[in-house]
Amino acid sequence: MNSQVKEIFEGFLAEKGLKMTRQRQLILDIFLKKEGHLSPEELYLLVRAKAPAVGRATVYRVLKLLKEAGLAHEVDFGEGVLRYEHKYGHAHHDHLICMRCGRTREVVDEAIEQLQQKLADRYGYSLTSHRMDLYGLCPACRRKAEKAGPPQAGVDISARL
Amino acid sequence: MNSQVKEIFEGFLAEKGLKMTRQRQLILDIFLKKEGHLSPEELYLLVRAKAPAVGRATVYRVLKLLKEAGLAHEVDFGEGVLRYEHKYGHAHHDHLICMRCGRTREVVDEAIEQLQQKLADRYGYSLTSHRMDLYGLCPACRRKAEKAGPPQAGVDISARL
DNA sequence: TTGCTTGCAAAGGATTTGCAACATG
DNA sequence: CATGTTGCAAATCCTTTGCAAGCAA
Secondary structure, eight states: OOOHHHHHHHHHHHHHHHHHHHHHHHHHHHHHHOOOOOOOHHHHHHHHHHOTOOOOOHHHHHHHHHHHHTTTEEEOOOOSSOOOOOTTTOOEEEEEETTTOOOOEEEOOOHHHHHHHHHHHHOOOOOOOOEEEEEOOOOHHHHHHHHHHOOOOOGGGGGTO | OOOHHHHHHEEEEEEETOOOOHHHHHHHHHHHHOOOOOOOHHHHHHHHOOOTTOOOHHHHHHHHHHTTSSEEEEOOSSSSOOEEEETTTTOEEEEEEEEEOOOEEEOOHHHHHHHHHHHHHTTTTTTEEEEEHHHEOOOOHHHHHHHHHHOOOOOOGGOOO
């Protein structure tokens, strides 16, 4: 399983005349073990716990390589940090993000995927990828929010204009 | 038209005990005149052309206020800069982004909007907003790309895992 | 060996903030 | 007038880079 991914990474490195190093092995290992969306800093802390000498820059560099190799997917939830998730056992998916607790849930809706394709076709675009993030309140936070009184919703002027 | 938006902004400021200033007027004016997705720097340059004394920081501060007031929408295409578009005459829309020339086209698909709502419902989420960006090649770039030979597609390992 | 890599610190780029002078209500 | 506001520069934050020393092939 992991060895499969490692082989792919080694192949990628070899093709580019790059080398497999202890650091790259370790960082990839730790990255693959974690599910979810990891920031470079979070990954760095995990790595440092195992190998205190590894530098932040190396983690950034490896993440970039993994992205290039197609092994990691970069996402940006607008927090000011990029996040990465490995593709092992992770097919494409969209996100349902709770604006209160910040937790994200991965979802896929085939019907939407097809309509996206159609939409692109309609405008003559060839679609290569997409991102869809739905923001709202998760069931748990919804309940809490109701108790705390109605949320002071962000002003939406669209109706007024 | 613009005056309507200005009134809203003034109302927003008043409610918060903030003041309407020359700079805020000017920045809002210029912001409203421009269609499309403006970065703070771009807006700053436009503003500076009219009022050289205005500082970058003020532009950033006003954009943040406009966002809070619900008059500006913040988007992030992953370029390392945030972009803002005013909501005047701009209902909600998604983006079709060309990965070659970078141009974006605004689209809306009612069927997709409805399915997004359903998708959220299915998981018990109350949806407040979403972002959907479709990446691909626009018709023009598609033609150019064909002449230049097949694109060396990014490795997609998902099938192999 | 010959490069590619690494860790460190410095550099970068975007955005924010502290502050004294300055407007606004 | 009491406060909020501004422009500037310095400070932050995340990320990238230059470089000398250290490894992999």
